[in-house]
Amino acid sequence: MTTIESIAYAFPARCLTNQELKQTYPDWDFERLEKRAGVFTRHVAAETETALDLAVRACEQLAQQDRLHADEIDALIFCTQSPDHIMPPNSCILHGALELNPNVLAFDITLACSGYIYGLQLADSLIRSGVAERVLLATADTYTRYIHPGDRATRSLFGDGGAVSIIVESQNARGIRDIRCGTAGTQYKKFIIPAGGMRMPRSASSARETIDHSGNVRTEEHIKMDGLGVLSFFNATVPCSVKETLTQNGLSIDEVDLFVFHQASQVVLDTLRTAMGIPPGKMVYDLAEVGNLVSASIPVALSRAFERGQAKPGQLALLCGFGVGLSWGTALVDL
Structure with a gap:
C-alpha cells in the first residue's frame, strides 16, 4: 500500500477579485455568477509566470520544511495542460531545476481536473511494481491564459495554482x-x-x-x-x-x-x-x-x-x- 506523505502548493501573487471584474464588466450578473460558481477572488499568473514556476515554488516549500530531498526522489510525474513548451515536457525541466539524479524516471500527463487521481494511480503503480520508492507528483495549471476576457462563464470560475505531492510506500498499512x-x-x-x-x-x-x-x-x-x-x-x-x-x-x-x-x-x-x-x-x-x-x-x-x-x-x-x-x-x- 502507498500513501500521500506530503503536499505543498503555490499561487501567483496577483489576485483578481470580483469587484475588479465588476468595474470592467458592469453588465455581468455577479450575484448569479457568485452563487453558481462560488468564487469571489482567484489568483492569476503574471505574463511571464508559468505552471512550472508554481510547481518549483511548491517544491521549494517542501524542501524548506525538510520534506523533500532531491536524492530520494526516483520518479517524477508532472500533470499540466499549460506546459512551458511543446517540447521538452515540464517534468524534464523540473527534474533539472531540482537537480534530481539522472536515473529518475520523469514524464508528463496532459489531463486536467481528473489529473490528480490519475497521477496517484500512476504513482501507486510505479511503487507497487518496484520501479520507484518515492514519487514526486506535480499538478499545476495556468488556465486563465486560455480564457477569453469576455467569457464570463469561465472568467468568473478558474484560477491559477500548482501543487506537489510526495507518494511513498506506507509503513503502517494505511494509505491509498x-x-x-x-x-x-x-x-x-x-x-x-x-x-x-x-x-x-x-x-x-x-x-x-x-x-x-x-x-x-x-x-x-x-x-x-x-x-x-x-x-x-x-x-x-x-x-x-x-x-x-x-x-x-x-x-x-x-x-x-x-x-x-x-x-x-x-x-x-x-x-x-x-x-x-x-x-x-x-x-x-x-x-x-x-x-x-x-x-x-x-x-x-x-x-x-x-x-x-x-x-x-x-x-x-x-x-x-x-x-x-x-x-x-x-x-x-x-x-
Whole structure:
C-alpha cells in the first residue's frame, strides 16, 4: 500500500477579485455568477509566470520544511495542460531545476481536473511494481491564459495554482486503499480548446471572436465549455463512480470522514453532495478564494482542509476528480 506523505502548493501573487471584474464588466450578473460558481477572488499568473514556476515554488516549500530531498526522489510525474513548451515536457525541466539524479524516471500527463487521481494511480503503480520508492507528483495549471476576457462563464470560475505531492510506500498499512478511473472519449467536445494543436493550427480564422446565446465571447483558441452538458454528464457519472468505489470496499457514505471533490463550482459540489446524501460537514468547499484550479484543485483543497482543521490525520477520505476528456477518477485514502 502507498500513501500521500506530503503536499505543498503555490499561487501567483496577483489576485483578481470580483469587484475588479465588476468595474470592467458592469453588465455581468455577479450575484448569479457568485452563487453558481462560488468564487469571489482567484489568483492569476503574471505574463511571464508559468505552471512550472508554481510547481518549483511548491517544491521549494517542501524542501524548506525538510520534506523533500532531491536524492530520494526516483520518479517524477508532472500533470499540466499549460506546459512551458511543446517540447521538452515540464517534468524534464523540473527534474533539472531540482537537480534530481539522472536515473529518475520523469514524464508528463496532459489531463486536467481528473489529473490528480490519475497521477496517484500512476504513482501507486510505479511503487507497487518496484520501479520507484518515492514519487514526486506535480499538478499545476495556468488556465486563465486560455480564457477569453469576455467569457464570463469561465472568467468568473478558474484560477491559477500548482501543487506537489510526495507518494511513498506506507509503513503502517494505511494509505491509498483503492483508485478507479474512467473515460468517456466520445464526449471530448464538451470541454475543449479547438485551435492551437496539429488538428487546427492557429490562424486568422481561429482568432475570430464569436458570441454564444448567453453572451459569452470566445474564439477557437480559447476554452469552450458546454457547462450544462458537462454538469449533466458528471451528475450521472460521478455518483456511480463513488458508489462503485465504496461498494467494492465494503463501505457506505457514513463510514467516510471527508469528501474532497474536484472544486468544479459551487453548483456542481452542491448538486453532487445532495445527490449522494453527503452530510455538509464532510464536504470540502475551497472555491471562494482560489477558484477552480484544474489539476491542482484536489491537493490544494485537501491541504487547506488540513490547515483549517477540517481534515485530520487518521480520517478516511474519498477524493474524486472529473473534467476534460471527459474523464474521472475516485480514490479512497487514509489521511
